[in-house]
Amino acid sequence: MYEGVKAMIMDHEIAPGARVSIEGLARQLDVSATPVREALARLESERLVVKRPNAGYRATDLLDPDALLDLFEMRLLLEPRAASLAAENASDDELGRLRAIVEEMRRQPDLGEKYSDYRRFAALDQEFHDVLAQAAGRPLLADAVNRLHAHLHMLRLNSAPGSVEATVAEHEHVLDALVQRNPEKAAEAMATHLRSSRVRHRPQPPTPRPARGRTAPR
Incomplete structure (x- = not known):
């Protein structure tokens, strides 16, 4: 799960700066929300996504x-x-x-x-x-x-x-x-x-x- 979501970010299937919906990814990947949430937590530690209070996750912007x-x-x-x-x-x-x-x-x-x-x-x-x-x-x-x-x-x-x-x-x-x-x-x-x-x-x-x-x- 982690590598799958990571690949979507690295390949820009999830666009830089785009909101990342846990529920939407779970439906797309046909899994429960729990592994998606765990994957996003790992990706946050790598600074590939950021979590905003009351706004959820979004993919980080590309380096300018x-x-x-x-x-x-x-x-x-x-x-x-x-x-x-x-x-x-x-x-x-x-x-x-x-x-x-x-x-x-x-x-x-x-x-x-x-x-x-x-x-x-x-x-x-x-x-x-x-x-x-x-x-x-x-x-x-x-x-x-x-x-x-x-x-x-x-x-x-x-x-x-x-x-x-x-x-x-x-x-x-x-x-x-x-x-x-x-x-x-x-x-x-x-x-x-x-x-x-x-x-x-x-x-x-x-x-x-x-x-x-x-x-x-x-």
């Missing part, structure tokens, strides 16, 4: 350019520092987990437009950043990174088809620096990855269409 900039500025403050600390503090088990995540990411197909096409890749991408933050050995820092839910909100804007190879390569550069126990190199590799990701997930302008009833210029 200013909000996207704010998100990446916050990530650039937190995650290079986390990478630097992880280069010093990560255990061999944590480095092994990061290596396994990168290897599985490499086996994923290029991203499609539907949430079902990129769900596993997005989960692995988020896991890489969360495990790295945990490996820094600073619980408050790790919690701050996790609470951003950055990957979900970026992918609602633009799933950036074809970005699998670039993302995996950038993660490998970060991991190489961690394995080398090089804090400066790890921080710079993470900052480079985040700046590249910001470009990949920048909202794309709509393709212009010729006006109806007119001949397109040749």
Whole structure:
């Protein structure tokens, strides 16, 4: 149920900003209201829906350019520092987990437009950043990174088809620096990855269409 409603939000079947009716979803999905309510509570924790007093749930709006900039500025403050600390503090088990995540990411197909096409890749991408933050050995820092839910909100804007190879390569550069126990190199590799990701997930302008009833210029 949770993944089904989440897919509807990620694919904009539930439009950004739209009211989400528990009863309406229950009828549409042929279930009782209880699992829908539980799913929406989980989605609220991920900031994909918000609950308003006496108004129920609505899907959160898409990030506008200013909000996207704010998100990446916050990530650039937190995650290079986390990478630097992880280069010093990560255990061999944590480095092994990061290596396994990168290897599985490499086996994923290029991203499609539907949430079902990129769900596993997005989960692995988020896991890489969360495990790295945990490996820094600073619980408050790790919690701050996790609470951003950055990957979900970026992918609602633009799933950036074809970005699998670039993302995996950038993660490998970060991991190489961690394995080398090089804090400066790890921080710079993470900052480079985040700046590249910001470009990949920048909202794309709509393709212009010729006006109806007119001949397109040749």
